[in-house]
Amino acid sequence: MRFADYAKIYVTAGKGGDGSAHFRREKYVPKGGPDGGDGGKGGDVVLVGRHQLNTLLDLRYKKFIKSNKGDNGSGSRKTGSSGADTRLEVPLGTVAFDADSRERVGEITEEGQELIIAKGGRGGLGNWHFKSSTRQSPTYAQEGKEGEERTIELELKLIADVGLVGFPNAGKSTLLSVLSEARPKIADYPFTTLEPNLGVVSFSDYRSFVMADIP
Missing domain, CATH: 2.70.210.12 (GTP1/OBG domain)
Known part of the structure; x- marks a missing residue:
C-alpha cells in the first residue's frame, strides 16, 4: 500500500x-x-x-x-x-x-x-x-x-508494511495509537477515520515497520 x-x-x-x-x-x-x-x-x-x-x-x-x-x-x-x-x-x-x-x-x-x-x-x-x-x-x-x-x-x-482493515469503530485507530507513536483521531462513533493514519512500530533492536489504519 x-x-x-x-x-x-x-x-x-x-x-x-x-x-x-x-x-x-x-x-x-x-x-x-x-x-x-x-x-x-x-x-x-x-x-x-x-x-x-x-x-x-x-x-x-x-x-x-x-x-x-x-x-x-x-x-x-x-x-x-x-x-x-x-x-x-x-x-x-x-x-x-x-x-x-x-x-x-x-x-x-x-x-x-x-x-x-x-x-x-x-x-x-x-x-x-x-x-x-x-x-x-x-x-x-x-x-x-x-x-x-x-x-x-x-x-x-x-x-505501509501492515494495514489494519476492519469494520467502522472496531478499534483500528486505538490499536495503532497503542503500538506506535501515532495520534489518530479516536471517537465512539463510526467513520472517525476519513483518511489513512500512519504509525511506526519500533522494536528494541532498532528495527521498525510502518502500519496504516485504513478507513
Whole structure:
C-alpha cells in the first residue's frame, strides 16, 4: 500500500557574526592601525539522509527550527567561528519544496547525503578592510547578514508494511495509537477515520515497520 507522508517546517538559518572595529594597541605601537577581524558565517539548516528512518513523523512536531549565529570578529584580524549547522535527519526518498513558490529544493536519495534548505548569513567585514590612503583609522565594521528564512514542505512517498482493515469503530485507530507513536483521531462513533493514519512500530533492536489504519 503506497502513501505519502508530509511535514511543513519554518526554518531560519543563523545570522552571521559582526565584524570588529578594533585597533592594534601594543606597548611600543601606540598608534597601530585597524585590525578588526571578520564575523563568522551563520549556521545552515541541513537535511541529512538516514536509511533507518521510515516516516517524517518527528518533523511534524518541530514547526520552527532555527540554526546558530556566527561569532563576532575580534582584534588581530581574528575571524569569528562559524555557527554550527542544524541537521535534520530524514528518510531516503524525502523531497523538499519551497512552500511559497513550490520550487523543488532537492531530494535525499542516499545515506548521509546532505541538502541545505536554508543558508546561514555571511559574517560582517572587520574595519581593517576599510583602511585606505584617505582613511587611516576607520571605525566602521559591517554587521553580519541575517540567515535565510523560508517555509519548507517535505514529502515522502512510502509503503505501509501492515494495514489494519476492519469494520467502522472496531478499534483500528486505538490499536495503532497503542503500538506506535501515532495520534489518530479516536471517537465512539463510526467513520472517525476519513483518511489513512500512519504509525511506526519500533522494536528494541532498532528495527521498525510502518502500519496504516485504513478507513
